[in-house]
Every structure is written in structure tokens, then in C-alpha cells.
Amino acid sequence: MPSRSAVPDGKRPTLSDLAARAGVSVPLASMVMRGAKGPSAASRERVLRAAQEIGYRPDSRARLLRSSRSHLVGVQFDLRQPFHADMVEALYAAAGAAGYQIALSAVAASRSEQEAVETLLDDRCEALILLSPHAPAARLAELAAQLPVVSVARRLRPLAEGLDVVRAADDEGARQAVDHLVALGHRDIVHIDGGRAPGAADRRRGYKSAMKHHGLTDHVRLVPGGLTEDHGAAAARTLLTDSSRPTAVLAFNDHCAIGVLDTFLRARIPVPDEISVVGFDDSHLARLAHVQLTTVGQEARQLARRAVSRAVARLEGGATDDEREVVVTPHLVIRSTTRAPATLGCGLCEKTAPNGCDWRLSRQS
Amino acid sequence: MPSRSAVPDGKRPTLSDLAARAGVSVPLASMVMRGAKGPSAASRERVLRAAQEIGYRPDSRARLLRSSRSHLVGVQFDLRQPFHADMVEALYAAAGAAGYQIALSAVAASRSEQEAVETLLDDRCEALILLSPHAPAARLAELAAQLPVVSVARRLRPLAEGLDVVRAADDEGARQAVDHLVALGHRDIVHIDGGRAPGAADRRRGYKSAMKHHGLTDHVRLVPGGLTEDHGAAAARTLLTDSSRPTAVLAFNDHCAIGVLDTFLRARIPVPDEISVVGFDDSHLARLAHVQLTTVGQEARQLARRAVSRAVARLEGGATDDEREVVVTPHLVIRSTTRAPATLGCGLCEKTAPNGCDWRLSRQS
DNA sequence: CATTCGATCTATAACGTTGTAACAACGCTG
DNA sequence: CAGCGTTGTTACAACGTTATAGATCGAATG
Numbered sequence: 032m033p034s035r036s037a038v039p040d041g042k043r044p045t046l047s048d049l050a051a052r053a054g055v056s057v058p059l060a061s062m063v064m065r066g067a068k069g070p071s072a073a074s075r076e077r078v079l080r081a082a083q084e085i086g087y088r089p090d091s092r093a094r095l096l097r098s099s100r101s102h103l104v105g106v107q108f109d110l111r112q113p114f115h116a117d118m119v120e121a122l123y124a125a126a127g128a129a130g131y132q133i134a135l136s137a138v139a140a141s142r143s144e145q146e147a148v149e150t151l152l153d154d155r156c157e158a159l160i161l162l163s164p165h166a167p168a169a170r171l172a173e174l175a176a177q178l179p180v181v182s183v184a185r186r187l188r189p190l191a192e193g194l195d196v197v198r199a200a201d202d203e204g205a206r207q208a209v210d211h212l213v214a215l216g217h218r219d220i221v222h223i224d225g226g227r228a229p230g231a232a233d234r235r236r237g238y239k240s241a242m243k244h245h246g247l248t249d250h251v252r253l254v255p256g257g258l259t260e261d262h263g264a265a266a267a268r269t270l271l272t273d274s275s276r277p278t279a280v281l282a283f284n285d286h287c288a289i290g291v292l293d294t295f296l297r298a299r300i301p302v303p304d305e306i307s308v309v310g311f312d313d314s315h316l317a318r319l320a321h322v323q324l325t326t327v328g329q330e331a332r333q334l335a336r337r338a339v340s341r342a343v344a345r346l347e348g349g350a351t352d353d354e355r356e357v358v359v360t361p362h363l364v365i366r367s368t369t370r371a372p373a374t375l376g377c378g379l380c381e382k383t384a385p386n387g388c389d390w391r392l393s394r395q396s
Numbered sequence: 397m398p399s400r401s402a403v404p405d406g407k408r409p410t411l412s413d414l415a416a417r418a419g420v421s422v423p424l425a426s427m428v429m430r431g432a433k434g435p436s437a438a439s440r441e442r443v444l445r446a447a448q449e450i451g452y453r454p455d456s457r458a459r460l461l462r463s464s465r466s467h468l469v470g471v472q473f474d475l476r477q478p479f480h481a482d483m484v485e486a487l488y489a490a491a492g493a494a495g496y497q498i499a500l501s502a503v504a505a506s507r508s509e510q511e512a513v514e515t516l517l518d519d520r521c522e523a524l525i526l527l528s529p530h531a532p533a534a535r536l537a538e539l540a541a542q543l544p545v546v547s548v549a550r551r552l553r554p555l556a557e558g559l560d561v562v563r564a565a566d567d568e569g570a571r572q573a574v575d576h577l578v579a580l581g582h583r584d585i586v587h588i589d590g591g592r593a594p595g596a597a598d599r600r601r602g603y604k605s606a607m608k609h610h611g612l613t614d615h616v617r618l619v620p621g622g623l624t625e626d627h628g629a630a631a632a633r634t635l636l637t638d639s640s641r642p643t644a645v646l647a648f649n650d651h652c653a654i655g656v657l658d659t660f661l662r663a664r665i666p667v668p669d670e671i672s673v674v675g676f677d678d679s680h681l682a683r684l685a686h687v688q689l690t691t692v693g694q695e696a697r698q699l700a701r702r703a704v705s706r707a708v709a710r711l712e713g714g715a716t717d718d719e720r721e722v723v724v725t726p727h728l729v730i731r732s733t734t735r736a737p738a739t740l741g742c743g744l745c746e747k748t749a750p751n752g753c754d755w756r757l758s759r760q761s
Numbered sequence: 762c763a764t765t766c767g768a769t770c771t772a773t774a775a776c777g778t779t780g781t782a783a784c785a786a787c788g789c790t791g
Numbered sequence: 792c793a794g795c796g797t798t799g800t801t802a803c804a805a806c807g808t809t810a811t812a813g814a815t816c817g818a819a820t821g
Contacts, residue, residue: 045807046809058809062770090807091519092807096776096808096809097809099776119504120505120506123506134499137488137500139485260686293658319626319629321629322658422777423780455778456778457777458779462778
């Protein structure tokens with residue numbers, strides 16, 4: 032086991048330590064370490080063994096400083112959004128496969144997008160991937176003038192030079208959700224929307240057009256929501272006070288849907304028995320065994336791959352204009368929060384639909 | 397608005413561009429940019445204005461390369477743990493206040509701790525803060541031989557040289573939770589434990605000793621759990637099949653508690669009416685309006701501050717041995733999932749305690 | 762035998778920054 | 792007016808790496 036360090040003076044071993052140890056020149060050692068062609072098999076082996084022995088690790092900062100390319104892509108994400116966690120994981124893989132590294136910079140309650148982006152710039156990232164950025168379009172355009180910027184999930188129009196968009200087809204996703212619910216027999220389908228959040232407008236539009244397509248224009252109903260559990264819970268409480276409750280809810284995202292679910296469960300309204308709930312994102316929240324939320328999958332892996340390949344194309348000159356806006360088709364993931372609407376009487380009163388009845392009777396399992 | 401770049405050749409402006417523009421030497425420009433004392437007010441102003449004009453940003457990599465100090469602290473966190481999100485946010489603030497920067501490296505299903513740590517080392521972090529590391533103690537010791545390492549939340553004993561621990565007093569936290577429940581009148585208090593997870597053993601011990609202290613040794617009951625919703629849900633299902641259900645549950649963490657809550661709600665067991673639930677961590681999950689989980693607060697902010705100050709002390713030579721293990725006292729946050737146990741009859745059958753009755757009747761709000 | 766060649770290797774100069782030491786210019790003191 | 796500390800500024804060398812061009816050598820060519 033190597034002690035605090037393998038070179039006498041206690042500092043981290045450097046290329047010249049390595050070269051000295053292997054008995055070769057510094058540049059040769061460098062070539063071996065980065066796998067360049069040139070060195071003979073013999074020297075290669077000698078250097079690699081020496082590296083092993085002294086525990087040499089290349090210094091990425093010096094490496095980046097010297098080579099004009101940094102092969103570093105900055106990623107701005109929000110610590111509070113589970114979907115971003117999925118995206119970050121997928122981005123690590125996608126970037127790695129493309130020969131790039133990722134630098135993370137988090138946004139949180141006490142850390143603004145501005146701060147997040149600035150540290151990424153200071154780190155000499157060659158391109159930026161911003162997950163659901165909220166910054167004004169002008170600011171994004173300004174950034175894109177300095178380096179390639181990919182906005183994920185946030186639609187932008189018109190696209191400033193240097194700016195690309197990778198997003199799911201939100202309208203199509205909402206449409207799929209509505210189709211699924213209608214196929215199950217639902218007609219009173221409410222959409223809890225995301226206000227001004229990235230993607231919200233598209234989901235709203237998709238919902239409306241799908242409802243219209245099924246001849247349910249009269250049943251269109253939007254409830255103001257948002258992207259957190261709190262928003263979902265508030266919207267669900269609004270629905271609870273209604274005289275006629277819907278039989279299905281399409282929430283803006285999984286977070287929001289979970290707030291809805293929880294509020295319904297607390298009010299003893301069984302899901303999906305009495306009401307179906309659909310989320311959006313297929314974040315890991317939705318996949319939890321006890322949630323099993325039917326949701327619209329955003330294909331984090333695909334979005335990540337496309338975002339990276341878009342950034343790389345810009346950097347390596349292979350960017351074509353027909354891909355300025357990449358739209359990935361989402362797909363519905365059917366789990367356990369959707370079911371055909373209940374049509375039986377409740378057995379506790381004279382009403383025939385459970386929705387109209389005030390009482391709930393249930394047996395412990 | 398600056399165009400793609402303010403220097404002719406299209407590259408990012410450098411210190412010498414800045415110096416040229418301001419009509420001073422490179423070192424002087426450098427001194428102004430890093431706020432060193434020396435430059436006159438006049439030159440300072442001239443340089444700053446020039447920086448503004450050409451949009452100069454210091455290159456942190458070159459800066460770090462030159463100065464032996466990198467002022468960079470590496471943070472390894474798990475994308476899936478909400479408590480880590482809180483910690484990361486607090487760490488940004490704590491490190492910033494201490495004059496250090498943070499480099500994030502995420503652990504996820506497809507990214508191991510090993511990978512995460514290696515990128516941090518390559519980035520020349522001067523110290524590592526590992527959130528609930530699972531790596532074998534030997535590996536941590538090996539790391540600590542290279543640079544200061546702080547393990548947060550994971551207890552280690554004996555402490556290898558260079559390794560420090562910052563953690564909450566998990567036993568004390570569990571004790572507070574039990575005290576609270578006992579004060580409310582609970583006696584049948586179950587602990588769903590965290591198996592081999594960092595901190596689990598302490599929480600178990602705190603639970604047991606508190607129960608004993610209240611003369612409830614006979615009521616001690618451990619149910620195997622874990623740190624995810626799934627684990628909590630599974631444990632809750634175990635409890636549901638019991639003939640005599642407990643009146644209160646202390647879960648290993650918030651994630652786990654939410655699985656418990658959800659399972660109970662699905663089974664129409666109102667919380668806290670029939671059963672009280674306490675979590676651990678006070679992550680943002682617990683604070684959600686519709687969850688309002690009573691939980692043990694780990695004081696992310698304090699933990700972060702102590703972890704950073706410990707790392708900084710090591711780096712700057714102010715480390716004393718009496719702080720090798722910093723233990724922060726947690727405190728109970730009482731929200732809405734705990735209440736005195738129900739003692740009234742249920743009104744639907746002859747049994748006197750709701751716990752013994754199979755039926756539930758409730759009115760819609 | 763002189764030349765050319767490919768295969769290896771090495772010397773040197775960068776990359777953008779900062780620390781150190783040296784240097785000018787200034788007003789003081791003696 | 793020489794000597795001296797202060798203040799502001801600059802020249803130079805480093806940090807650890809890589810790109811470029813050149814050196815060395817035996818083998819193959821003319």
C-alpha cells in the first residue's frame with residue numbers, strides 16, 4: 032500500500048517523477064499515459080509499471096490547461112428535482128461514452144442559476160447543458176454567444192445562435208396519457224398544470240387537443256398547479272371540495288402527482304379505485320414500489336445522449352442546422368394508479384356512483 | 397453585449413489580453429483580479445474597467461495549477477438521497493464562507509463510489525467530504541493517507557490517520573423520538589431499522605436504551621428495514637399482518653418513513669390517528685406540506701459547517717485531535733404524524749380500541 | 762557507401778496564472 | 792546630497808502537462 036506519497040517530499044507524484052522512475056523522458060511518459068501512438072511496447076510497459084508503483088495520477092487541471100480542449104461539459108441541475116437526478120446519472124454515462132467529462136453545478140434554494148453557471152464557466156467547460164433552465168431567454172442567448180449551450184426540457188423560440196434545445200414531446204406525452212385514460216373509460220379528466228414551468232404550456236396544449244380529439248371538449252378542466260408536492264396537494268384539495276369530482280387526474284409531473292396521491296389517500300379516496308392519477312417524468316419517485324405511478328416517461332437516457340451529442344457536434348464541427356431542436360418522443364409507463372372508473376353503487380347509501388356518496392367503508396387487509 | 401469574444405482571434409480573453417487593454421503588466425493585472433494588496437486605486441480601477449469591457453474571467457484551472465493550493469474540496473454524494481441534496485446545498489454555503497470551492501461528484505446506480513472519488517482526486521481536490529460513504533474502512537484509510545478525508549454520517553472506529561468523522565448523535569436522536577412518543581402515551585413503539593447502513597447501529601442502540609429507560613424493555617421490537625421507501629413499505633406490510641399492531645413507529649430515515657406512511661394510508665389506517673410515525677433526517681421530503689413528518693433533524697447546515705471546518709483545519713494546520721469525531725446533537729422536529737394513541741371505541745363494533753376493529757368508517761371532508 | 766526512411770525517443774516551448782525578487786520613483790532623515 | 796524605507800510596478804520563473812519539431816538509430820534503399 033502506498034504511503035502518503037511515493038515521492039520523497041510528500042507531494043503528489045508528477046509526470047517527471049514518473050519519467051525518472053521509469054528511466055525515460057517526460058514527454059514519453061506523457062504519451063504512454065494518454066495512450067498516444069509512438070512509444071514501443073517495452074517503454075509502454077516500463078512506464079505503466081512505474082506509474083503503478085508510485086501511484087501516479089495525471090493532473091487533469093494541468094492537462095486541460097495545456098491542451099486547448101478541455102473535454103469538459105458543464106451541467107447545471109436542480110438538487111430538488113428527482114428527474115434531474117436521473118438526468119445527471121444518464122449524462123455521466125453519455126458524456127463518458129463520447130470521451131467527455133462532466134462538471135456538476137447545483138441549483139438550490141440558496142444557490143442561483145447565475146452562480147451555478149459562473150462556476151462552470153470558470154472551470155473552462157467547453158459547453159453547457161442546462162436542465163430546465165429558468166433564466167431569461169436573453170441571458171441564455173448571451174451565454175450561447177460564448178460557448179455552445181443546450182437547454183434540456185425548456186423550449187426556446189427563436190433559437191439564438193449557439194443555443195440548442197433537447198426536449199421531450201410534451202404535448203405528445205400528455206396526449207398519450209389522455210388516450211390511455213379515455214381508453215379505460217374516463218371522461219372527466221382534469222389537468223393540474225405547471226404554470227410557467229418549462230414544458231407546461233406544451234403539456235397543457237397536448238391535454239386540450241387530445242380531449243378535443245375524443246369529443247370531450249366540454250370536459251376539459253384545468254386546475255392551477257406547479258412542480259412540487261405542495262402544488263399537487265393544493266390542487267387535489269381544490270378537487271376534493273368539488274361537488275362532482277373527476278375520475279382521473281393528469282398531473283404536471285411526478286412530484287405534483289405524488290402530492291395529489293397523498294392528499295387523496297389522506298381523504299380516504301382510494302387510487303385507482305375511485306380516481307386515476309397520471310404523472311409526468313417517470314422519475315425514480317414514480318418507480319417506487321409503493322407508489323407505482325402511471326406516468327409519462329421522458330427517457331432520461333435518450334435526452335442525455337442527445338444533449339451530449341448535440342454539444343459534442345457543436346464542439347467538433349459536425350453540427351447541422353436541422354437538429355437545432357431535438358424532440359424525443361416520450362412513452363406512457365402504465366403502473367398501478369390508473370384503472371377503469373368505478374361505476375358500481377357504494378352500498379352505503381342510495382346513490383349509485385361512489386363519487387356522489389359521502390361515506391366510505393373499507394375493510395382492513 | 398460582448399460578442400462571442402472580445403479578443404480578435406475568437407479565443408477566451410486571458411490575463412495578458414487584459415493587461416494589454418489596461419496598459420499595465422500581466423502580474424499587476426493578476427494582483428488586481430485576485431484582490432491582492434499593492435496596486436494603487438488608479439490602476440485597480442483601470443484594470444477592472446478593462447476586465448468589464450473585454451469580459452475577462454480568470455481561468456480557475458491555470459490559477460489552481462500555479463498556486464500549490466487549489467482551495468477545492470471534493471464532495472461525494474448520492475443523487476438518490478434527499479438528505480444529501482440538503483447537505484450539498486449547505487456545503488456550498490459553508491465552503492464558500494471558508495474561502496473554498498466545492499467540486500461535486502455523484503454516486504448513483506450506475507456510478508460507483510470508486511469512480512466518484514477518482515474524478516475528485518483528478519480534479520486536485522485538497523480534501524474530500526464523503527456523505528455516508530459505504531466504502532470499506534480500509535479503502536477510506538488508504539484515501540486518508542493521501543489527503544484529509546471527512547466521513548459524514550458514517551461512524552468509523554478506529555480512526556485512521558487523516559480521517560475525521562462528522563455525524564449526528566444518532567443514538568440521542570432515536571432517544572428523543574422515543575421520549576416524545578412515550579410522553580404522548582405510547583408504549584408499543586416499533587423501530588424499523590437500517591440494517592448495516594451508516595448510523596443504523598446507533599439509532600438501534602438509542603431506541604433500545606430509551607425504551608429500557610422508560611421501563612418498556614418488554615415492548616422493544618425491531619423490524620428489519622433499510623433506507624428506501626421500499627424497505628419502509630415492506631416493513632409496514634409486516635406490521636399490518638400482525639394481530640397486535642404497535643401504536644407508533646420509528647423509521648430509520650425519512651425515505652423509509654414515507655414508505656411506511658404510504659402503506660398505512662393505503663391500508664386505510666389513519667396517521668396519526670391510529671398510529672404515529674417518526675422519521676429521521678428532516679430532509680425536504682419530511683417538510684412537504686402534505687407529509688409533515690415528525691422527524692429527527694440532522695441539522696444539515698451544522699453538519700456541513702463542521703465538516704468543512706474540519707477539512708479546512710487539516711489543510712491549514714489548525715487541526716486538534718480532540719475533534720477527530722464531531723458529534724452534532726440532533727433535535728426532534730414535531731410535525732403532524734405523531735399524536736397520543738387512540739383509546740376510544742370505534743363505534744362500529746363491540747371492540748373498544750380501534751386497533752382491534754376491522755372496519756373503518758369515515759366521512760368525506 | 763551514402764542516402765532515405767520509419768520507428769522511437771527527447772528537447773523545447775508553450776498553456777494562463779501567481780509568487781518572488783528586483784526595480785524604479787518618491788519623500789524622508791541625517 | 793547620500794542613504795533609506797515605502798509604494799507601486801515589472802521581469803522572470805515556476806506549476807504539470809502536451810504539441811511540435813528535431814534527434815537518434817538501425818534497416819532498407821539507390
